[in-house]
Amino acid sequence: MKKIQNIGIVLLLLISSSALAQQESILAFYGNHLNLVNPAAVSVNGETQFRTSVRQQWAGVKDAPQTQAASFMSPLKNNLAIGVSVVRDQVFIEKQTFVAVDFSYKVKLNESLNLFMGIKAGGNNYEVNTTGLQTYNYNISDPSLQSISRFNPNIGVGF
Template identity: 50%
Template sequence: MRKFRYISNLLILVVSISWSQQETAITQYWSNMNIINPAYAGYDGQTSATIMVRDQWSGIDQSPQTQMLTFDTYLGRNVGLGLSMMRDKTFIETQTVVSIDFSYRLKVSEKTQLFLGIKAGGNDYNVNTVGLNTYNIFSDPSLESINNFTPNVGLGGLLVRGDWYVSLSVPRLLNTERARNDNGQATVATDRPHYYLSSGYKLGLDTDRVWTINPSFLLRYVNGAPISIDINTMLRLENKFGFGVTYRTDQALAWICSISISPNFTLGYAYETSTRSTLAQSGNTNEFMLSLRF
């Protein structure tokens, strides 16, 4: 019975990953925009560091685990510099992406600024097949372990006008190869560039802006996969407490809360559940965020 449950969970995991985006989707995306858009490096004139940990589908053994770290600072003379790191682990597959971000600010008008960014780095991709149980007497050459490093570059733009912004980016322009399950056969697939479009607005609900509401969205597009959109609304009190909800069009719903212990220290938590029938019993997703500003 235990073996049957393990196999069932593994099948759910494989099917879900095959239908999902190739790059990781995070719920609190506005806290880690450097990961997908290098134009955010130093855009607010401050130095900041953000750590995020995501435990997806907690009811499935060896389900996706993601850790992210971003650092960015304003160097002066309209120049920003950043570092972004992301580690993804799903079953026997591990990816580690490290990038350096560079941004430049252009003043379009008195209230409008345009930030242009470039990202340069690479992806360390590893598939560890040691310990896999197979039904064949002879080893399958397609199940050999994989370990390679692929360099990559990305581009991004950010337009800010008052309390409104719009962001467009392609964090990885070059195609890279990875392993994939294709009707029960281990094959090699090509990761295609992902396009991200995001926009949001900060609206004061009273004259002193003690209460604000922040509607936003993040659209993800990759050729050959359905478009995924996160639609989010956050209600904030004096920029100290935040409560919100996110709906993802590929059938996910999340509740979010954040607390700023000081102007330089913010904690965030997101609890995400899937509305997809194949994942209804696979457990929920927990996402933790820690942000520091200097």
């Protein structure tokens, strides 16, 4: 049994060491813009809020990564709340703009406990502009260097 457990641990370490990932830009603003991740957070404070955040890396470097976020949250009547969020992310030749509208509803379970339910609808405009890239082989065009422009819809729920 101990031998099987040791083999499992070694396999887990080998698999996890080859995993690659990249952090989404919205996670950098999670603390100030909770509705970017969970639409139910729009009505948690019960007050109108407008928040903005800017993150810029490598200041002074051309095409350095930069991200801006803005979110607006406001309660409505009958335990409803609405929120709007915009995130713009730019890294070198890649640009993304995410826009979403959130609706949230508060259910009072008892005197000290509330349940917040939310729904999100929006989309992400994703662009890659490869026209400014410098290639070293001028005679042959690379088909993988095509510019990309597409819209990806996004819906979600949160509690």
